[in-house]
Amino acid sequence: METFNLQTTQNVTLQYQIASVGDRILAAMLDFSFMAIYSILLAIIISVSPADLMGWLGALYVPILFYHLFFEIFFNGQSPGKMIMGIKVVKTDGSQLSVGACIIRWIFRILDVSLFFGGLAVLIIIINGNGQRLGDIAASTTVLKIPKSKEMQATSWMDVHHSYEPQFHQAELLTDNDVRIIREVLQVAAQKPKQPQTLELLKQTRDAVVKKTSIHADMPDRKFLYTIIKDYNAIHQRMMAETSHV
Numbered sequence: 001m002e003t004f005n006l007q008t009t010q011n012v013t014l015q016y017q018i019a020s021v022g023d024r025i026l027a028a029m030l031d032f033s034f035m036a037i038y039s040i041l042l043a044i045i046i047s048v049s050p051a052d053l054m055g056w057l058g059a060l061y062v063p064i065l066f067y068h069l070f071f072e073i074f075f076n077g078q079s080p081g082k083m084i085m086g087i088k089v090v091k092t093d094g095s096q097l098s099v100g101a102c103i104i105r106w107i108f109r110i111l112d113v114s115l116f117f118g119g120l121a122v123l124i125i126i127i128n129g130n131g132q133r134l135g136d137i138a139a140s141t142t143v144l145k146i147p148k149s150k151e152m153q154a155t156s157w158m159d160v161h162h163s164y165e166p167q168f169h170q171a172e173l174l175t176d177n178d179v180r181i182i183r184e185v186l187q188v189a190a191q192k193p194k195q196p197q198t199l200e201l202l203k204q205t206r207d208a209v210v211k212k213t214s215i216h217a218d219m220p221d222r223k224f225l226y227t228i229i230k231d232y233n234a235i236h237q238r239m240m241a242e243t244s245h246v
Contacts, residue, residue, distance in 0.1 A: 004142060017145040018131035019087035021122055024143060030081035069106040071097055101139040108135030145198050150168050166231035170213040179232050182225050
């Protein structure tokens with residue numbers, strides 16, 4: 001199983017599984033099926049439409065050309081096929097996937113996917129070893145396997161009892177994205193709790209939180225991070241409750 005170390009903007013390194021060639025091929029086949037269904041339905045509509053409307057209806061084939069570009073830009077690196085297969089495009093430096101990177105991948109798709117029926121893309125991915133076809137190399141992206149929602153929380157939300165008193169009020173200095181990353185780290189750590197890499201990951205994450213909040217506490221890293229999430233949610237739930245009564 002090939003893995004990729006992704007460094008977040010908080011300088012926390014997370015290890016993800018690189019999407020397999022099989023996953024990417026199946027995702028591509030699903031996307032092709034969706035485009036084919038769209039084309040067939042459109043062809044049926046055009047065939048029964050008045051002649052003077054055919055030119056306009058023909059323009060509706062244009063979305064097929066921009067299918068991958070549209071979905072990767074507006075759906076955070078995932079086409080419908082990728083969503084079903086649980087994989088997504090990400091920047092290798094951990095930054096937000098940009099429109100420019102999506103455009104570069106889309107342009108190179110003509111060469112390494114469309115022109116060679118995906119053969120060149122598969123060859124480059126196998127040789128490269130980082131889950132990258134030519135478009136990914138040019139755009140500094142890769143495709144990773146995203147853990148299922150049962151395994152990885154995709155939100156910063158945690159339900160906290162109204163009577164809970166936060167221990168660290170500086171937790172409000174964090175952002176939703178910071179807390180999502182902390183939750184993700186704790187989920188990863190729970191899978192391999194005693195490995196040295198896990199302990200180092202927890203320490204890195206704690207150091208990032210301390211740097212941003214100046215919170216210092218005498219408690220284990222795992223408990224500290226869990227408390228930070230709980231405090232963050234308690235503070236924000238209280239703020240929301242106060243706002244609703246205004």
